[in-house]
Amino acid sequence: MSSIRTRLFIILIAATTLIWLFATAWIYLDTKRQLQHVLDTRLMEAARMVGSLVTSGEIALSARAGEAPASIPLPEPTHVGYERQLSCQIWSFDGRLIGRSSGAPETALSNETSGFSEQEVGGEPWRVYAFADRDRGIRVLVGDRLGLRDRLVTDLVRGLVLPAIVVVPLLAFLIWASVGRGLRPLRRLTQSLKARGPEDLSAINVGNPPSEIRPVVDALNGLFGKVAAAREHERSFTAFAAHELRTPLAGLRTQVQVALAARDPEIREGALKQTLVAVDRTSRLVRQLLAMSALDAAAEDGEAQEIVVGPAIEEATASRTPGKTGIRVEIDLTLHQTTVRMNRELFHLVVRNLHENAVQHSPEGGLVRWLLDGDTRPPSITVEDEGPGIPEDEINHVTDRFFRGRHRSPVGSGLGLAIVDTALKRANASFVLRNRQDRPGLRAGFGVFLSKAPAGKLSIRSP
Amino acid sequence: MRILVVEDDAVLLDGLKVGLGLHGFTVDAVASCGDARAALATAEFDALVLDLMLPDGSGLDILRELRRRQDATPVLLLTAKDTVADRIGGLDSGADDYLGKPFDLDEVAARLRAISRRAAGRATPTLSWNGIELDPGRRTVEIDGNPVVLSRREFSILEALIKHPGTVLSKDQLADRLYGWEEDVESNAVEVHVHHLRVKIGRDAIETVRGLGYRLRSA
Numbered sequence: 001m002s003s004i005r006t007r008l009f010i011i012l013i014a015a016t017t018l019i020w021l022f023a024t025a026w027i028y029l030d031t032k033r034q035l036q037h038v039l040d041t042r043l044m045e046a047a048r049m050v051g052s053l054v055t056s057g058e059i060a061l062s063a064r065a066g067e068a069p070a071s072i073p074l075p076e077p078t079h080v081g082y083e084r085q086l087s088c089q090i091w092s093f094d095g096r097l098i099g100r101s102s103g104a105p106e107t108a109l110s111n112e113t114s115g116f117s118e119q120e121v122g123g124e125p126w127r128v129y130a131f132a133d134r135d136r137g138i139r140v141l142v143g144d145r146l147g148l149r150d151r152l153v154t155d156l157v158r159g160l161v162l163p164a165i166v167v168v169p170l171l172a173f174l175i176w177a178s179v180g181r182g183l184r185p186l187r188r189l190t191q192s193l194k195a196r197g198p199e200d201l202s203a204i205n206v207g208n209p210p211s212e213i214r215p216v217v218d219a220l221n222g223l224f225g226k227v228a229a230a231r232e233h234e235r236s237f238t239a240f241a242a243h244e245l246r247t248p249l250a251g252l253r254t255q256v257q258v259a260l261a262a263r264d265p266e267i268r269e270g271a272l273k274q275t276l277v278a279v280d281r282t283s284r285l286v287r288q289l290l291a292m293s294a295l296d297a298a299a300e301d302g303e304a305q306e307i308v309v310g311p312a313i314e315e316a317t318a319s320r321t322p323g324k325t326g327i328r329v330e331i332d333l334t335l336h337q338t339t340v341r342m343n344r345e346l347f348h349l350v351v352r353n354l355h356e357n358a359v360q361h362s363p364e365g366g367l368v369r370w371l372l373d374g375d376t377r378p379p380s381i382t383v384e385d386e387g388p389g390i391p392e393d394e395i396n397h398v399t400d401r402f403f404r405g406r407h408r409s410p411v412g413s414g415l416g417l418a419i420v421d422t423a424l425k426r427a428n429a430s431f432v433l434r435n436r437q438d439r440p441g442l443r444a445g446f447g448v449f450l451s452k453a454p455a456g457k458l459s460i461r462s463p
Numbered sequence: 464m465r466i467l468v469v470e471d472d473a474v475l476l477d478g479l480k481v482g483l484g485l486h487g488f489t490v491d492a493v494a495s496c497g498d499a500r501a502a503l504a505t506a507e508f509d510a511l512v513l514d515l516m517l518p519d520g521s522g523l524d525i526l527r528e529l530r531r532r533q534d535a536t537p538v539l540l541l542t543a544k545d546t547v548a549d550r551i552g553g554l555d556s557g558a559d560d561y562l563g564k565p566f567d568l569d570e571v572a573a574r575l576r577a578i579s580r581r582a583a584g585r586a587t588p589t590l591s592w593n594g595i596e597l598d599p600g601r602r603t604v605e606i607d608g609n610p611v612v613l614s615r616r617e618f619s620i621l622e623a624l625i626k627h628p629g630t631v632l633s634k635d636q637l638a639d640r641l642y643g644w645e646e647d648v649e650s651n652a653v654e655v656h657v658h659h660l661r662v663k664i665g666r667d668a669i670e671t672v673r674g675l676g677y678r679l680r681s682a
Contacts, residue, residue: 254478
């Protein structure tokens with residue numbers, strides 16, 4: 001498991017160390033260069049000074065061969081660690097050592113006549129500046145050991161690195177602690193999520209979350225809200241369904257009891273017929289409940305297909321609607337030339353429920369007619385019946401689940417139009433529900449939203 | 464016993480009408496609040512069976528109106544909503560009893576007898592007067608311990624009279640107890656039934672009060 005804390009810690013420590021190392025390297029190189037420059041200048045000045053002292057006669061040189069070289073006074077070393085920083089030699093042009101500082105080696109520090117050079121003297125590398133005085137015929141050599149220079153730089157760098165070694169663990173601790181502190185809201189969120197039960201869908205409350213966590217909290221709260229709404233919907237649907245099944249079941253039971261108790265064959269037959277009606281109604285209710293929950297549960301809207309409307313309506317309305325006889329059904333010929341792009345199952349469900357609704361509200365011998373209604377935009381596939389229609393104040397409620405209006409049919413469940421509405425929303429189609437103007441009756445149809453789903457557009461094929 | 468059933472489900476309404484009829488009740492059946500109000504305005508019922516969810520309102524409205532008028536007619540609520548809260552709400556609105564759907568027809572009949580008995584201030588399930596013993600539940604009549612077989616109408620007349628012994632009930636009042644609206648009543652139907660009843664339980668058990676009606680002979 002990768003922890004944000006560990007990861008942040010490693011990144012921060014690595015970055016800090018890297019920057020530190022880089023800075024140290026930079027300082028090392030830069031210091032070394034500066035030091036070189038300063039020390040070289042010193043060599044040069046010392047050489048010139050010695051030269052001028054010789055010229056002014058303040059330094060007496062041994063003039064003859066075999067005589068010991070004169071001693072040249074140089075500033076005494078100030079630091080214990082860097083003693084004998086400078087050595088000086090004065091050579092005659094003919095190759096005699098005619099003067100040297102104390103501690104300077106007896107072999108020549110350099111073979112150059114002038115300028116800087118590096119040379120191994122007595123097993124040690126030296127940096128030497130040579131200065132030639134042609135008038136007096138001497139060469140002044142001033143040098144220092146490179147080892148000394150390196151030690152200076154090394155000591156300086158050590159002075160930088162040593163505190164770092166002490167500070168890094170301290171820094172590590174601080175980083176660890178502050179990352180932990182920074183992640184505290186996240187931990188609080190985790191704890192609050194861990195602590196809640198499966199039924200608890202209330203919004204998370206973690207005080208005032210920082211802006212990085214707020215989107216997470218908001219998203220989670222949004223999700224909780226959606227789940228709670230879905231569950232509530234499911235719960236109320238189940239309660240409604242159970243409730244709606246009770247009345248037909250009570251009717252069934254009562255009629256069966258009547259049939260059992262009646263001695264009069266006429267009463268018994270009547271009760272059995274009523275039982276049949278109740279069974280039909282109950283099974284229709286169950287079928288619709290299943291259709292409704294299938295619609296609710298379907299995650300996807302299914303694939304849209306080209307459907308020739310006429311035959312599809314014939315197919316969907318072929319099975320007998322229980323409880324009604326003598327209803328005439330007409331399917332307008334234009335529908336046979338009309339195709340619609342829609343999911344076939346949704347189409348079937350919509351047509352079947354609209355048809356059942358129309359048949360159930362029709363009077364004996366009434367006409368149920370399917371037609372293409374060009375008055376609506378877009379044109380809608382419509383069924384009209386000769387029933388009582390829907391009171392205007394109820395027309396907006398008939399698509400509510402389990403709503404049964406004043407003009408209810410005895411076998412209605414209050415689900416049919418709700419199913420149609422849900423299925424049409426799924427199919428991105430509009431539901432057109434109006435009372436007939438020419439006579440009592442209902443026109444119920446569906447068109448397809450052209451703007452929302454170009455794929456679902458209703459097209460009329462010319463014959 | 465004449466009762467009014469208010470229920471909007473056609474199958475259930477029919478079942479209650481026929482089934483309670485088999486139990487000896489005279490049943491008027493209506494399917495909406497409006498029809499129930501009309502029925503209550505025109506006739507007197509011994510008990511009311513009331514569904515709660517009706518197309519044009521709630522059965523509870525009918526119940527509250529009834530109680531506001533100081534009408535003490537016993538009311539049995541029959542409903543699909545039977546959570547504890549629903550039951551409490553129903554009973555506190557003035558209902559005498561509460562049955563959740565689906566129910567047993569015999570239980571409905573028994574509860575109707577029970578609430579009407581209690582409404583009449585009786586605790587015993589049987590009615591007796593001068594050696595006549597009538598059991599509304601089992602629908603039996605005994606005279607001095609000997610069982611007598613009565614027709615449905617005869618039983619209803621005797622039941623109505625024995626509930627208020629000594630009180631005169633008019634022919635119209637008796638006819639109300641015997642027939643629902645939809646039944647055609649011959650003008651002399653009550654007289655015919657009283658005549659048959661007298662043959663079975665004794666000629667002088669029922670007194671005719673001229674111009675007023677009938678009553679059971681006092682001891």
